[in-house]
Amino acid sequence: MTNEGCDLQIRSSVQFVIFHLPFVIGHLLNLSLIQLLGIEMVGTIKKPKWGIVLPCILSLSAVMCLAAERSRIDLNGTWQFRVDPQNEGEAGRWHSSEVPFPRSIEVPGCWQAQGVGEPSGILRHHYAGTAWYRRAVAIPASWQGKVIVLRAGGVLRRASVFVNGARVGEHDGFSTPFEIDISQAVRPGTDNVIALSVSNAGPSITESPDKQTPDVPTGTLTYIGNWGGIYGRVEIEAKERTWVDKLYITSQVARKAVRFKIAVRNKETGGPYPARLRVSVAGAESGKSYEGAADLLLQPGEDKTAELEVVVPDARLWSPDTPFLYTAKISLACKGQECDRVEERFGIREITTRGNVLLLNGNPLYLRGYGDDDIEVLAGVPPASTEVYRKRLQLVKSFGFNGVRFHSMTPVREFFEAADEAGLLIMAELPVAYTQYLLPHKDFLRNELTRILLAHRNHPSFLSLALGNEFNLSWLKTDEQKKDFLATVAEFYGLAKKLDPARLILSNDGYLMRPTDMASLFRDFPKDVPTVRHEFGSYYCSLPDISLRDRFTGVIVPTWLEAKKQWVEGGGLAAAYPVYVRNSQRLQQLGRKYQIERARRNPDVTGYHYWLIVDYPGGTGEGDSWEEGWFDYFWQPKGISPEEGKEVNSPVLLMVGAGVHDRTLWSEASKRIDVSVSNYGEGEIRNARLRWKLTSQGAVLSQSDAGGINAPPGKVTRISSIGIGPLRGDEPRKLELVIELDSGKRTFANRWSFWAFPKAGLLRSSGLRVASTVKSAALSRIYPFVQQDPKNDGRKDLLIASALDAEGAQFLRGGGRVLLLADRSQFERQGDATFFPASGGALGTLIPDHPALRRFPQEGFCDLQFFNLLEGAYSFSLDDWPKNLTPLVGAIRTTTAFLSKAKNLSRAGYVFESKVGEGKLLI
Template identity: 30%
Template structure:
């Protein structure tokens, strides 16, 4: 049984009790303004005010209530309105309308205008005052699209999981939350989902000012929902308390009954029906995703919005498809999203694990101690790998950036989507350590990329490109369809779309200008097609396609890899073989050998493109690798352009490979390493060079010689680059191996090497 909530769990903080923030004693007047709720009426340019007054002195029968609205942004103070109130009972509710006039300003992410309502209740014994802020904001959905004030909105979100290592508790001051929201905004986000908890008042105040859309959740992460009457009663009461305390905040847009709830959806639907009747200023959902059989693939009857990983027509996040499907940048999730009648939001996309940053240990100067990071550091030191920790961080992190980019762009290419929720922009230190973030647990950048690059694809306006593959040959014509996702406050009119295709030296392969058009707000609109012949590319190259909206800061870029077509390979005096016996004979004769066995003949780890999902501790049945590590300037890679990390051109190479465990050969320096997960910290490789007797060897556990593999241009190119190197004066391996060193890579008796994972799902533990 699991009963959790991020407001109270060991996963992200200490377990705390008591009161946080302000405590005060207040002498009450004979009549108290217990609650004042503000309901915006955009069409009527007015608000409806509902106030609850409680009499503590039965001798008081009359009072006066005065309402006054102010707007700090405009400096306007509206005319006060005063109403008499009689007390036939101790509790009285009043409803009044208050006009704001033609100069009323709306609240949204682009113009977060705030108003202040000051309410006062006057009696002979004194005056009670109540002040609240509000914004003229109405959230809804039309034709399945999320809207704010009638305009379509796309949520660019991440989770906030109550991760505050210095205190172990969420901040109750605005300064603490300003760091959270300012960092999120710098990375292009406009939305935070509070995972299974409701934040304190300070978070709402900062979000109000900065124009963030918040999803709040009840403290409910349970597999036994509806089973306990005391818990059920608490959830109803907690909802009432949350609405009473925070309901006026315009940033408070959505509320879910909890995270990944199971099993009683009859209870949950009835509960959401109650929420909707109590307060119509927010949208409500039964759960934020669920694994419950028979649920979770379509919205529940009472859902106002739908957060999920999949529908009954397929996945709507890349984690489910990127390792199974060859790279194709034409794809989106429109087929899986078909027929969804409420706003559709992709659940916890990403979850690509990044190697720990050992430098972060010094940041823990408060309540929590990073025992997990210290244990990893100690293991690295014991194994002589501490010097590689920074490179492990950089390659796994930069690889994760490219995966997040494609995740986000597929979501933005999907016309039916209303947004996504990352898991996460920030690391999650719980569940065995899930370091999936591009910022650390302190909301500080890990320097894996800069915010400006991330905003290329995480902004209100994003140029998008659809093209069929990552790798091309010089006898092909590169073709791409350009689209503009416009979720800005206005249409984009009269702007040309500029494009440029260049190599890393700045050499221009092509450029052009697409006709100016109108890109209406709230739409994903085609801008035209790009066609450019690649015959000008003489050598293997990584090209950058850059698309810019004329006279704006909105731009985006993508890499493609282009190779000359290789019909036949001249291997020179290098022996190419898949057979270990043939390789050993040739080496004994003093020859140069490139040995590339079929992966099914090798012992090692599964060749996977995607890095560790979430946490190798929490989900231990994964292959457990985190992408390649290489030196792009190594002469063996002279004709195979690459960064130091995995990218899309590596997909076919690593998917048709085994990863070799090199712990028994610590002195060998691989040409292509593989980053292990931080639980195991093994020496892993896909390609290494060495001396063997009188011969010289390159062994590749990437399948370079099978007929099917050699049809891929990137496979041909890597093989060509390796053989060119082996036929050059640069090929001078320094390490030495024996037959006894090599045979364990093939021997089925080697019990020390992990076998291929048998997990059928990333969720199997």
């Protein structure tokens, strides 16, 4: 709950009291205003005794405010700090101010990022064990008799709290904020020593997922590093002995009604006495406040829960496009006096399902999400700053995203707050990185589940909670384990629905396991629950950007970038490598567009979380680095603009019936292309206008438009068919097709590249005698000037061959020219070529300026005009060839397996030329 405004109220109360209180008191006491204010007559100047009066007024005003508002002391900043590797701190009374602490540390933040520990793996500093935080805090005397709690945004992994030498409580968990009642140990009116013993005891993750042992609870928050410390904000809060404890807000959109379930805690010993809860919500348009109230009769020490409803007739609904937030003001009156007041932001919105359709406020929703693995290469842990997340979410929203999945973790409170404001739907998870981490930590996870839902269930951005990641029963060894596992999933699901009935609960993210409200899968999508694509995007990566190495000034050392830097420099590629990196990012974006458009055609899928939003470092349990992010490690876009992102990450997505294999055409021919639309916009598209334009180098070749376009919501609809060609000209060229759909409210656009090649140009003969030993009827049919010479004994200037036999080698060394269309048997160390990189791999191509490809339309890399040339072919390794060999079409790629500890880089050639004797060989 947020409770702001006390300072503002003090200021406004001062103004009110100054101008009104003297008249009231003066009337009651029959005193004049001059007498009341103690004004002395000095000549004709009236001089009030403000030194006495104003402090009294301020004091009275503060008391009026604090009678309802909760008081807080901010404990963020510098604390005394000491590591305790032998766990001797409690016995040695380290919680006492008499024991010296050798250093200080900042809160919030993990201790590794502040230089605690020794180098370990990719961490500059690492320490696993217990450490102590301590500081003295002055507690006001006015807090006497109040309930005083210590509140922390999060610790890793567990903490014991001491106040003035007394142990007052423990917290075992790292997913949520927590609070501990310290009232019995606090001494108001003096300094108090607050100490926290924090432990992150446990191993770091270095093995691949299938080899990890579940020694401690593990999710992505503790996966890259076994972080330790107080990573959330800390404060002490004082409240009256009867207060609003828990609040649950739900909406009924059709009725424009908001329901409040409010739990009241009571530590008063007197009574019984009446209490009254009042809730006020301001309308969106009218500014009018809509209220609800409930009366309670509190017995001594009794806690009670009340439910009430507030109807907001002019309600504005929350959605990713219109993230409108309300503030509920909840007041609790005890014995006729206000004893507590809290505020809670919320959105009026309703998530439901219909078969495999996900509905937001009754409308079909397509989740255009990204994946987040908690990658903080500088600080290690998530920032405890709403402002940081506001900036990040402004960026991701500009790229068209409306959702995020957090792998095996729940984001911090500050992220939820920023997501509420930005309009981003959150799929959170229990800290269960993989199957084996569930059963050994069942009790711990049950508590985390409860805390997560109670802490965050009022956030409109909170879409779903999964019980963990990729529950693969085949990883369990016995049938009894599998039975226990399924029973635990069912138990946790039931508990979650009891705590938060409106929340979508997933059994896990990655496999279909019942019960579940929603599924997140690679394939085989069910018809009865909404399904999003799990870790979508085939893990296409770009090449590691070694220019980022010096920016790693925080907790993580980029050892993987150092290794790649040495390879680049050792291969004489320092000048060319940045171009390969940029071209690999261009290929990565082609892959994103291909993947997303393909997914949007599937009627059984209602979204995806594209994996990942930022690159993933090497040296972890996931092996070497994964440069799969839309952004780099520092949240900088990787060669892609927001406009390019929004075109494919659009609620209304235009698509064409020409796949990645169908982007080349003959200039002389005509081509029909179907146009369809995936409509997850604001509703049905009615009488829209479709416009299309075909251009080449900025010149318009053809264009047209049509009206009367209709498309229902939540469906993929074929809306048109357009024709391309025939095209004039005898030169090959790149074409760009742009299609726009104007709904009257918004215009949606998408674009695709095509390449046109004139047949006439291919039939030209240069006058050279061309012979071929290749057994291919198509070669002579398409190129009539090529003469078949199976025995290689005819006269020729150029030989086309699939193998270099003795006659061919002799012809080559004697000054002939050979085009070798080699098959796999001719060379060793050849690899299968794919246009897109292998899953988890990276590929960057480079086409230098060369006469051989000067008339071939290309922009320095292999765009989709190369798809059919590369897909299913094979490349030639150049790692052992001279460094100065520059292929006509070359590549740098990763060569090792999916979760390899080292994804080695390799040079490859698709087309290259070499001098052999007096002749020239083109492969």
